[in-house]
Amino acid sequence: MNRPELQAMAEQEIERQKKFRGRLLYCTSTACVSSGATAVQEALEPKIKLLKDEIELVPTGCMGLCGRGPLVTVQMKDQPEVIYENVTPELATEIIDKHVLPHKPAPITEHVLQTDVPFFTKQTRIVLANSGVINPERLEEYVARGGYSALAHALREMTPRDVCHELIHSGLRGRGGAGFPTGLKWNMVRKAVGDRKYVVANGDEGDPGAYMDRTLMESDPHRVLEGMAIAGYAVGAEQGYVYVRGEYPLAIKRLEKAIRTAERKGLLGSRVMESGFNFRVDIRIGAGAFVCGEETALMASIMGKRGQPVTRPPYPAESGLWGHPTLINNVETFGNIAAIIAQGAEWYSKIGTAKSKGTKIFALTGNIVNSGLIEVPMGITLREIVFEIGGGMMSGRTYKAAQTGGPSGGCIPTEHLDTPVDYESLKALGSMMGSGGLIVMDDTTCMPKIAKFFMEFCMDESCGKCVPCRVGTMQMHRLLGHITNGSATEDDLKRLEELCLLVRDTSLCGLGNSSPNPILSTLRYFRSEYEAHIKGHTCPAGECEMSERPILDLAELMHQHQPVEMEVS
Amino acid sequence: MSVITLTINEQLVSAQSEQTLLEAIREQGVEIPTLCHLEGLSDKGGCRLCMVEAVGTNRLMPACVTKVQEGMNVRTESERLVEYRKMIIELLLSERNHICAVCVMNGHCELQSLAANLGVNHVRYEYVVPDLPMDASHERFVQDQNRCILCVRCVRVCHEVEGAHNWDVMGRGVNSMVIADLYQPWGSSRSCTGCGKCVQVCPTGALSKKGSTVAEMVKHHDFLGWIMNGREKNIWEYR
Amino acid sequence: MTNKIRLGTAWLGGCSGCHMSFLDLDERLLELAAAADLVYSPIADLKEFPEGVDVALVEGAVANIDHVELAKKIRERSKIVVSFGDCAVTGNVTILRNRFGVDDLLTMVYREGPGKAPLGHEADGIIPYLLPKVLPLHQVISVDAYVPGCPPSADRIWAAVTALLRGEKVSLEEELITFG
Numbered sequence: 001m002n003r004p005e006l007q008a009m010a011e012q013e014i015e016r017q018k019k020f021r022g023r024l025l026y027c028t029s030t031a032c033v034s035s036g037a038t039a040v041q042e043a044l045e046p047k048i049k050l051l052k053d054e055i056e057l058v059p060t061g062c063m064g065l066c067g068r069g070p071l072v073t074v075q076m077k078d079q080p081e082v083i084y085e086n087v088t089p090e091l092a093t094e095i096i097d098k099h100v101l102p103h104k105p106a107p108i109t110e111h112v113l114q115t116d117v118p119f120f121t122k123q124t125r126i127v128l129a130n131s132g133v134i135n136p137e138r139l140e141e142y143v144a145r146g147g148y149s150a151l152a153h154a155l156r157e158m159t160p161r162d163v164c165h166e167l168i169h170s171g172l173r174g175r176g177g178a179g180f181p182t183g184l185k186w187n188m189v190r191k192a193v194g195d196r197k198y199v200v201a202n203g204d205e206g207d208p209g210a211y212m213d214r215t216l217m218e219s220d221p222h223r224v225l226e227g228m229a230i231a232g233y234a235v236g237a238e239q240g241y242v243y244v245r246g247e248y249p250l251a252i253k254r255l256e257k258a259i260r261t262a263e264r265k266g267l268l269g270s271r272v273m274e275s276g277f278n279f280r281v282d283i284r285i286g287a288g289a290f291v292c293g294e295e296t297a298l299m300a301s302i303m304g305k306r307g308q309p310v311t312r313p314p315y316p317a318e319s320g321l322w323g324h325p326t327l328i329n330n331v332e333t334f335g336n337i338a339a340i341i342a343q344g345a346e347w348y349s350k351i352g353t354a355k356s357k358g359t360k361i362f363a364l365t366g367n368i369v370n371s372g373l374i375e376v377p378m379g380i381t382l383r384e385i386v387f388e389i390g391g392g393m394m395s396g397r398t399y400k401a402a403q404t405g406g407p408s409g410g411c412i413p414t415e416h417l418d419t420p421v422d423y424e425s426l427k428a429l430g431s432m433m434g435s436g437g438l439i440v441m442d443d444t445t446c447m448p449k450i451a452k453f454f455m456e457f458c459m460d461e462s463c464g465k466c467v468p469c470r471v472g473t474m475q476m477h478r479l480l481g482h483i484t485n486g487s488a489t490e491d492d493l494k495r496l497e498e499l500c501l502l503v504r505d506t507s508l509c510g511l512g513n514s515s516p517n518p519i520l521s522t523l524r525y526f527r528s529e530y531e532a533h534i535k536g537h538t539c540p541a542g543e544c545e546m547s548e549r550p551i552l553d554l555a556e557l558m559h560q561h562q563p564v565e566m567e568v569s
Numbered sequence: 570m571s572v573i574t575l576t577i578n579e580q581l582v583s584a585q586s587e588q589t590l591l592e593a594i595r596e597q598g599v600e601i602p603t604l605c606h607l608e609g610l611s612d613k614g615g616c617r618l619c620m621v622e623a624v625g626t627n628r629l630m631p632a633c634v635t636k637v638q639e640g641m642n643v644r645t646e647s648e649r650l651v652e653y654r655k656m657i658i659e660l661l662l663s664e665r666n667h668i669c670a671v672c673v674m675n676g677h678c679e680l681q682s683l684a685a686n687l688g689v690n691h692v693r694y695e696y697v698v699p700d701l702p703m704d705a706s707h708e709r710f711v712q713d714q715n716r717c718i719l720c721v722r723c724v725r726v727c728h729e730v731e732g733a734h735n736w737d738v739m740g741r742g743v744n745s746m747v748i749a750d751l752y753q754p755w756g757s758s759r760s761c762t763g764c765g766k767c768v769q770v771c772p773t774g775a776l777s778k779k780g781s782t783v784a785e786m787v788k789h790h791d792f793l794g795w796i797m798n799g800r801e802k803n804i805w806e807y808r
Numbered sequence: 809m810t811n812k813i814r815l816g817t818a819w820l821g822g823c824s825g826c827h828m829s830f831l832d833l834d835e836r837l838l839e840l841a842a843a844a845d846l847v848y849s850p851i852a853d854l855k856e857f858p859e860g861v862d863v864a865l866v867e868g869a870v871a872n873i874d875h876v877e878l879a880k881k882i883r884e885r886s887k888i889v890v891s892f893g894d895c896a897v898t899g900n901v902t903i904l905r906n907r908f909g910v911d912d913l914l915t916m917v918y919r920e921g922p923g924k925a926p927l928g929h930e931a932d933g934i935i936p937y938l939l940p941k942v943l944p945l946h947q948v949i950s951v952d953a954y955v956p957g958c959p960p961s962a963d964r965i966w967a968a969v970t971a972l973l974r975g976e977k978v979s980l981e982e983e984l985i986t987f988g
Contacts, residue, residue, distance in 0.1 A: 289741065306738065311614045311634040464719060464738070464745035466615050471660035474743050475694045495693055502656050505629050505649075506617045551939075551948050555876035662987075668901060669988020670894055670958030676988070685986040690954040691897050691946055698899075698906035698941075 013144035022076035032069035043089035061219020063132035067371035131219035163234035169345035171357030176330035192325035207406025210437035217251035221258035227334030290461035309509035352378035356422035366440035397442035405434025408514030410521025446543035469512030486546035609793030679772035706756030717775035723767035816848035822868030826893035829959035953978035
């Protein structure tokens with residue numbers, strides 16, 4: 001397919017969509033499917049079949065407000081768009097009867113989502129522009145919304161050097177969490193000497209509560225592929241890999257279909273868009289190890305080895321897959337590329353803060369009114385995210401902290417709610433941007449217990465290669481166990497803090513290096529809670545049972561002939 | 570191969586550009602503890618004992634897997650490094666059942682002597698005391714998971730030198746275990762050639778000769794130098 | 809007589825091998841007797857750990873509730889507490905029972921064989937409660953010096969004891985602090 005053919009495809013699709021009197025979109029992302037979207041689809045399909053020339057039924061990707069799913073959007077000609085929440089099969093039938101059919105007897109008032117609320121108006125959707133709007137399994141719909149025109153533009157009007165420089169000027173930084181300037185990385189791989197180069201998209205999203213990458217791959221797979229193809233052109237690679245974790249079967253299915261379709265249409269494969277550029281993309285499925293999100297472990301896994309990290313340098317840009325220069329970016333980073341190439345670095349660099357440009361997708365979860373997937377401009381404050389977009393705390397409780405960056409991040413307390421969300425500010429607070437998990441906690445949450453939760457995660461996911469991470473995380477987890485069950489002494493807290501520094505400074509990869517962050521940040525802002533557990537023998541949040549005693553107290557209690565239940569494990 | 574200069578403990582020294590920091594440091598006669606490193610095997614940078622400080626930054630680097638670079642400035646001893654090395658040994662001692670008093674390697678064990686060398690006279694962390702198996706199915710050797718520190722010298726020597734790849738690692742984190750074939754009893758492993766190289770390179774009592782009792786097992790690594798010299802330089806001289 | 813050091817030795821969860829090794833000081837025992845009074849020891853049959861002890865050598869891991877109480881008393885009544893031998897320092901062989909639950913352990917050892925011994929909790933007041941986990945001494949009370957070894961050789965013990973008699977900190981050479 002060449003450029004005019006691409007344009008023709010877009011026009012045809014737009015014409016086709018115009019023929020309908022309305023479109024009925026229903027979310028088919030994992031979140032909505034798990035809350036019953038399949039039953040909604042089954043209720044809608046026979047009804048729409050009768051209206052097949054009038055109304056189009058479109059399975060889409062994520063619409064954002066995942067906590068209220070299944071979601072259905074109704075777009076009728078000459079009517080404002082309406083989104084329905086918590087849709088049941090009964091409500092689905094009702095939507096058709098009362099809203100879609102021309103002779104609507106009465107409008108539905110329940111389960112209607114206002115679209116002019118901050119949850120929608122405060123967002124800036126660039127990466128998620130198509131998410132919840134198009135059918136992710138149809139290339140035409142992506143193309144109709146400008147898809148693959150950025151690739152066409154890059155191939156015809158830009159040199160690989162131009163592409164890299166455009167990205168440098170855009171200020172885009174890696175969305176996997178560390179925030180390395182993407183353009184610089186691309187330029188490094190472009191300049192690296194090698195007869196073969198690779199492009200890898202990291203879709204091994206593993207942070208608890210995070211599902212940005214999954215949603216992007218499920219809702220707009222072609223956007224990721226287009227970004228990768230542009231990358232391939234810019235760095236001189238002919239082979240790309242999307243590394244997706246095995247727990248994301250729907251994302252894998254959609255990507256597979258998208259790759260096949262794109263190859264058939266000449267948008268991937270040999271002589272992409274009739275140019276001299278070849279680019280194949282293959283999927284590699286992870287077996288469920290969190291550490292494979294670390295780039296060197298991920299590449300080991302792609303090469304069929306045990307998924308364990310190796311020391312950098314050499315960096316992948318120099319020596320990656322099979323020793324060849326390799327560009328590895330997060331899926332969300334690739335999701336930004338087409339928009340930047342199509343609309344220009346200048347446009348992109350106007351969004352965000354001085355050092356953090358563009359938007360960031362967050363998975364907003366926890367004790368919050370609106371939980372779901374949001375895309376916001378960098379520099380927005382946490383307060384806006386939690387209280388405006390998120391709608392504040394559930395059931396009137398008080399905000400206590402927000403956890404960003406998953407097991408590598410930290411907790412941000414009330415006094416820092418007005419901090420702008422960008423790479424540097426979050427780091428200064430002892431947390432990190434991370435891949436985009438944002439867990440909001442209220443005053444019933446015990447901070448040492450949260451730290452223990454994340455430490456358990458890190459302990460379970462440690463690959464075992466280096467001693468500080470393998471054994472250190474386990475010992476930190478044990479110490480947190482003592483703190484939260486009431487058997488800890490002040491010595492234990494001291495040992496915990498020492499271990500945090502050891503594991504941070506000496507671990508081999510980022511998993512270990514950042515694993516103490518949840519402890520360090522909760523100690524920084526909520527030290528009194530740790531002390532209350534140890535000295536006061538109470539859990540201020542009331543979450544911990546505190547059923548045990550330090551060993552020396554035990555002797556005393558025994559001495560007083562009080563029966564003490566000792567846990568035998 | 571070019572020559573570069575770097576600073577080790579405030580001493581300006583020269584090194585070959587292909588050398589690792591560890592080689593350059595040891596060449597200067599500076600002592601630095603290692604456990605997973607063994608001359609003749611590839612390095613994995615797992616034990617983190619050879620971490621050195623990059624002067625002027627807060628950063629630590631594993632000397633065994635870091636290549637020397639022009640202008641590098643490192644310190645091999647500092648209060649922090651000494652403390653971290655002790656902690657790492659303590660973590661290892663807490664992880665599995667290293668009961669020196671009843672171990673075949675008592676008195677010859679690298680972990681035991683390194684602990685003493687670094688001044689570890691007690692362990693601050695909770696002893697985990699895991700329930701781990703022994704495998705005495707091999708006719709000449711015994712594997713004892715209780716003593717294993719997962720340095721994977723055995724895995725590397727079997728793969729890199731013997732070429733049999735009998736050993737590999739199963740599981741992850743603290744549940745990692747060195748296993749024969751796909752978790753077969755060692756005695757029924759079809760890939761094991763029975764050469765015993767793994768036993769000789771094992772720093773602790775995790776691999777031993779059958780029939781040895783407490784403190785009887787002594788190991789020799791020098792065969793590695795002999796084999797490597799022979800293969801690479803065609804010098805077959807046992808030094 | 810008045811400036812003699814008040815020395816106590818205690819025996820917790822261990823095999824008494826450390827005390828045997830202590831007796832292996834042989835003729836050095838006379839030198840020790842001249843400088844110290846043995847005010848508490850399993851080899852001296854004194855029932856109560858006294859007040860005002862200068863140096864306490866504690867053998868054995870902390871395995872039951874009586875050990876915890878004695879350890880606590882030793883700490884309160886001694887200026888310097890020495891973790892004496894591998895069981896006190898590391899838990900050593902004593903700690904190997906930690907992989908079993910206490911009830912399982914008692915059943916295995918005392919009830920599955922011939923005869924019937926009471927389980928720990930059935931024998932309240934007769935047999936001290938076993939702790940769910942055996943602990944090295946320093947994980948129960950704070951310890952001032954460590955003399956590892958199973959048993960620590962007489963030379964090791966002598967090196968530590970003479971330092972203490974001189975009023976110095978125990979700082980043993982590398983070859984004197986190996987475990988095992």
